[in-house]
Amino acid sequence: MTQGYGPQDPNQPGYGQQPPQAQPPYGGQPPPYGAPPPGYGQPPAPQAGGYVADQAGYYMGRTLANWPQRVGAYLIDYLIAAIPAFLAVILFSGTDAGETPSAGAGIVAFLLYLVSLGIWIYNRSTMMGRTGQSWGKQVLNLRLVRMADGQPMGGGMCFVRDLAHILDAIPCYIGFLFPIWDARRQTFADKVMSTVVLSEG
Numbered sequence: 025m026t027q028g029y030g031p032q033d034p035n036q037p038g039y040g041q042q043p044p045q046a047q048p049p050y051g052g053q054p055p056p057y058g059a060p061p062p063g064y065g066q067p068p069a070p071q072a073g074g075y076v077a078d079q080a081g082y083y084m085g086r087t088l089a090n091w092p093q094r095v096g097a098y099l100i101d102y103l104i105a106a107i108p109a110f111l112a113v114i115l116f117s118g119t120d121a122g123e124t125p126s127a128g129a130g131i132v133a134f135l136l137y138l139v140s141l142g143i144w145i146y147n148r149s150t151m152m153g154r155t156g157q158s159w160g161k162q163v164l165n166l167r168l169v170r171m172a173d174g175q176p177m178g179g180g181m182c183f184v185r186d187l188a189h190i191l192d193a194i195p196c197y198i199g200f201l202f203p204i205w206d207a208r209r210q211t212f213a214d215k216v217m218s219t220v221v222l223s224e225g
Contacts, residue, residue: 080207084174088209089166089221091201100160105144112136148186153179165225171218181217188213 081088089097112133152158156167156176170177177185191212192199199212208220 081209083171083208083220083222086174087223089164089203089223090209091203093164093166093223094203094209094221097158097160097164097166100163101144101147101158104159105140105147108136108139108143145183149179149183153177153182161221165223167222167224168219169222171220177217177219185213185217185219188216191216 078084081090115129115133115136147158152161152168153176156169161167168177168182169175189199189211192202202211203209208214210220214220
């Protein structure tokens with residue numbers, strides 16, 4: 025005689041039977057026996073945007089110009105622009121002590137100073153803003169670019185950047201030395217304008 029305990033729940037497995045396994049979604053393949061659940065032991069996801077931090081001296085995988093290279097390019101730019109002004113100084117030094125220079129000499133000297141200023145603005149703003157390179161940077165294979173997209177920053181912003189070098193000079197000129205130890209080799213003006221100087225040599 026079989027002893028009953030009431031009707032059996034149809035959802036409960038019978039004695040000695042294995043409980044039902046979770047079914048994979050329609051069309052999916054079940055995981056192999058003994059495989060860990062999805063996501064277990066996987067490497068952490070990259071940061072937002074897939075950005076990987078650069079090592080010191082690099083930006084977006086490209087080498088940054090070091091301090092001697094930047095100083096060399098600046099000196100080349102300065103010497104080229106200073107040639108007309110130097111001629112003006114020679115013109116005035118030819119007069120005797122106490123002698124008042126003639127009006128013609130004064131006008132020529134003034135024009136020479138204007139030429140120096142024009143060369144500086146063209147080289148450091150117009151040309152570098154369009155290509156990222158002044159004459160000095162061309163010689164040393166350097167290029168000034170925006171950090172946002174790696175492109176030249178334009179003439180107007182290059183002019184503002186040159187004015188921003190005042191910030192480098194205020195604290196005992198330490199801003200000009202900042203690229204020696206800064207990870208991105210930037211001056212204070214570079215940080216304000218969000219620019220870097222790349223070495224393409």
